[in-house]
Amino acid sequence: MNKSLSKKSSTVLSNRANRLRSLLASDSDAIGQLYDAKICNNISIDLYNLRKQSGLTQKELAEKLKVKQSNISRWEKPGYQGYKVKMLSRIARVLGGQLFISINPVVNFQYFRETFEMHQEISTTTFKPDGTWHRTDNRLKVSYEGVNINASL
Amino acid sequence: MLPMGLEFTVCWAFTEDECPTLDYLEELKAEDVDCFYAVVDGIEKIQSSDYLREPTVKSLPINKQVKDLFELRVQGGSSKRYSRIALVYTKAREVVLLNGITKKSNKATKKFTDRAVKLRNHIKAEEMDYEQIPIEEIKHSLKQ
Numbered sequence: 001m002n003k004s005l006s007k008k009s010s011t012v013l014s015n016r017a018n019r020l021r022s023l024l025a026s027d028s029d030a031i032g033q034l035y036d037a038k039i040c041n042n043i044s045i046d047l048y049n050l051r052k053q054s055g056l057t058q059k060e061l062a063e064k065l066k067v068k069q070s071n072i073s074r075w076e077k078p079g080y081q082g083y084k085v086k087m088l089s090r091i092a093r094v095l096g097g098q099l100f101i102s103i104n105p106v107v108n109f110q111y112f113r114e115t116f117e118m119h120q121e122i123s124t125t126t127f128k129p130d131g132t133w134h135r136t137d138n139r140l141k142v143s144y145e146g147v148n149i150n151a152s153l
Numbered sequence: 154m155l156p157m158g159l160e161f162t163v164c165w166a167f168t169e170d171e172c173p174t175l176d177y178l179e180e181l182k183a184e185d186v187d188c189f190y191a192v193v194d195g196i197e198k199i200q201s202s203d204y205l206r207e208p209t210v211k212s213l214p215i216n217k218q219v220k221d222l223f224e225l226r227v228q229g230g231s232s233k234r235y236s237r238i239a240l241v242y243t244k245a246r247e248v249v250l251l252n253g254i255t256k257k258s259n260k261a262t263k264k265f266t267d268r269a270v271k272l273r274n275h276i277k278a279e280e281m282d283y284e285q286i287p288i289e290e291i292k293h294s295l296k297q
Contacts, residue, residue, distance in 0.1 A: 013287075016165060016175055016286055017286045017287060017290075019172070019179075020291060023178060024193075024292075027186075031292060031296060034193060034292070037187070037193070041194050041195065041227075045204070045209060048208045074228070076208050078191060078227050078228065079191035079192075079195075079229060080228045081187060
């Protein structure tokens with residue numbers, strides 16, 4: 001058998017790609033779940049990188065936090081989901097970092113741009129290259145993925 | 154260690170009858186949905202060399218002859234088990250996913266590593282196909 005690398009096509013998915021698509025499509029909120037997974041994975045990777053940068057071993061960090069080394073090991077494994085905000089903040093502090101948590105409405109400028117173009121409302125809305133927008137009536141009111149966003153300009 | 158910022162193409166090894174990693178993901182989704190999504194995110198991440206290192210990817214030590222086998226390791230969401238996907242690099246800056254397993258302990262089973270070595274040998278000998286599955290494109294199609 002010869003090696004063949006089928007490069008992706010922008011329109012036709014292979015049988016295997018369709019299998020993966022079906023797996024994801026069977027969940028109504030697959031994109032949301034992927035996003036949640038990404039956040040948890042990023043936390044573990046950030047913790048690992050920050051500890052490495054600070055030059056501490058898992059054992060040394062565990063001693064500073066008065067927890068077991070196995071806890072540190074678990075928190076640094078991608079996929080872990082049981083973080084407590086207070087502990088994350090403590091770890092960040094001990095490692096010389098800072099924890100930021102922010103919950104905001106989803107703002108996807110590309111989505112807005114495409115939607116407005118679709119509805120031909122672009123004439124009253126100007127999107128700037130840096131992602132900000134301006135609308136002549138000084139008020140932007142849109143609904144994106146179920147979240148209502150009202151913005152005064 | 155790989156330099157940061159390099160792009161890799163993630164490919165999936167397959168034969169006419171099976172795609173071991175995809176078969177595994179189908180099983181995983183039925184067992185542990187959270188872990189499934191964490192693995193899919195992991196697969197997306199390893200398109201960048203920034204993540205082709207610990208803690209996302211670790212070397213899978215087999216023996217002195219096989220030193221180029223690695224694994225993507227993700228902790229299960231609710232089941233507290235580890236999901237592992239064996240992978241190998243090619244010279245064309247590709248990461249080929251070989252097979253997967255869910256394991257309770259840190260140690261990989263012989264069955265898993267033997268299969269990974271066998272698939273790795275097929276890939277190296279150009280006796281097995283592999284293809285890219287465009288996850289970004291799939292995600293985009295789901296949004297529509």
